[in-house]
């Protein structure tokens with residue numbers, strides 16, 4: 014690959030070149046070690062155009078072919094990747110699949126660290142405003158920051174690919190944003206000039222108002238029914254008063270305005286769930302995260318028909334079931350066992366949809382995946398007694414009551430393990446000569462043959 018640099022910025026424009034069933038997405042990035050950046054993208058496509066995704070695809074971790082490719086257009090001039098993705102969410106009724114993937118991209122040393130990535134696409138949906146040629150442009154400045162001493166990480170978002178508004182109603186849409194550096198994040202409309210950030214979908218949704226500092230879009234849906242594309246740049250700044258961002262991330266999604274006979278107050282509603290808006294939930298790598306999400310219909314005559322999610326890779330959503338006896342509430346359960354490679358923060362969002370296609374406000378939370386808990390039991394030098402006997406009881410109870418139940422723990426001595434019972438009593442056991450404890454298979458194996466987990 015060739016990268017050409019000027020003086021400070023690495024601007025990689027991600028052009029998703031020529032994709033015809035695109036339904037929006039986001040392109041963000043963060044630095045990794047060794048003069049590399051990791052570009053993260055989420056893309057949504059029309060499901061019925063060959064983008065088959067179901068619970069199996071998600072569970073199996075199947076990589077699906079995307080459409081188009083991501084190009085570096087400033088600072089370098091390569092095709093970075095085709096837009097293959099791990100499907101994370103799908104809607105049969107709205108005919109979309111959405112998924113995400115990341116790619117590590119090596120950068121050449123240079124005095125100008127600005128890169129721009131781009132993607133362009135042609136959308137099959139006839140839009141109320143705009144020409145339905147999509148173009149995305151994300152910019153990264155890889156200069157080491159003076160305030161943090163590190164290279165910046167861009168802001169991220171987790172928008173649904175399709176947002177539904179009701180004709181005649183006033184809508185407030187909060188764009189979920191987050192930034193790993195804790196920077197000030199602002200949103201603005203993408204522009205055609207001086208650099209084309211949005212092709213035919215620039216500054217649509219006339220009559221709407223975007224509050225740049227809160228990233229809240231308000232729109233009174235009194236113009237036309239039908240499809241609108243929204244193209245925004247999400248930008249991070251050191252201070253509120255700064256005008257030059259560290260990075261500019263392209264976010265695009267669709268709004269559908271439908272003419273419904275119900276009153277504006279009859280939209281579905283999300284009661285206080287464990288995963289509340291703005292909450293931060295912790296889980297650990299290789300441990301099961303399992304939560305239910307309840308939604309309520311906006312009127313006795315209406316039914317909740319879906320709870321749509323924007324999920325991290327590998328999260329499975331159950332079917333929708335009735336909840337309680339009110340006849341107005343339904344729930345899904347989301348289950349996720351994060352991989353070690355997913356240690357870090359993930360935005361997770363959901364909305365409820367009813368039988369008229371009305372949607373609730375979006376609820377978004379941050380899921381933090383921590384390192385695996387250290388279950389190692391420390392033994393004395395001779396490996397025949399616990400160093401901290403008082404901790405063994407707790408560790409055995411945790412292990413034997415967890416999901417799945419585990420009856421063995423690793424120790425600080427490689428040829429020994431602890432056998433627990435459900436009363437919390439642990440017993441030190443020695444592996445047969447020539448073997449050692451191998452914790453991820455929970456058995457003793459020939460010394461040196463316990464391959465570490467991927």
Ligand SMILES: *[C@@H]1O[C@H](CO)[C@@H](O)[C@H](O)[C@H]1NC(C)=O
Nearest residue numbers: 068069070071072073074075
């Ligand atoms: C995905 O999983 C299902 C069952 O869970 C299995 O039947 C199918 O063959 C798997 N597909 C792939 C591509 O691994």
Ligand SMILES: *[C@@H]1O[C@H](CO)[C@@H](O)[C@H](O)[C@H]1NC(C)=O
Nearest residue numbers: 046047048049117118119120
């Ligand atoms: C990127 O750099 C890493 C180490 O710095 C190297 O192992 C890898 O092969 C490089 N990849 C490409 C595509 O040049």
Ligand SMILES: *[C@@H]1O[C@H](CO)[C@@H](O)[C@H](O)[C@H]1NC(C)=O
Nearest residue numbers: 021022127154156157158257
């Ligand atoms: C890139 O970031 C550096 C350090 O924050 C700043 O001095 C420089 O002006 C930025 N370049 C551009 C083009 O924004």
Ligand SMILES: *[C@@H]1O[C@H](CO)[C@@H](O)[C@H](O)[C@H]1NC(C)=O
Nearest residue numbers: 183184220221222231232233
């Ligand atoms: C939407 O209508 C309300 C009154 O119903 C008004 O206060 C608000 O300013 C309007 N918003 C926009 C963006 O036109």
Ligand SMILES: *[C@@H]1O[C@H](CO)[C@@H](O)[C@H](O)[C@H]1NC(C)=O
Nearest residue numbers: 180235236237238272273274
């Ligand atoms: C909305 O539906 C009503 C009743 O069906 C109809 O009278 C009105 O013209 C429709 N408006 C639009 C913009 O389609």
Ligand SMILES: *[C@@H]1O[C@H](CO)[C@@H](O)[C@H](O)[C@H]1NC(C)=O
Nearest residue numbers: 301303304305346347348416
């Ligand atoms: C997740 O929670 C649901 C509801 O509480 C429960 O029925 C299900 O068995 C749990 N699944 C796992 C894998 O723990």
Ligand SMILES: *[C@@H]1O[C@H](CO)[C@@H](O)[C@H](O)[C@H]1NC(C)=O
Nearest residue numbers: 385386387388389390391425
């Ligand atoms: C777990 O803790 C023990 C004792 O403090 C330490 O020796 C071991 O390296 C730790 N293991 C991991 C995977 O952090």
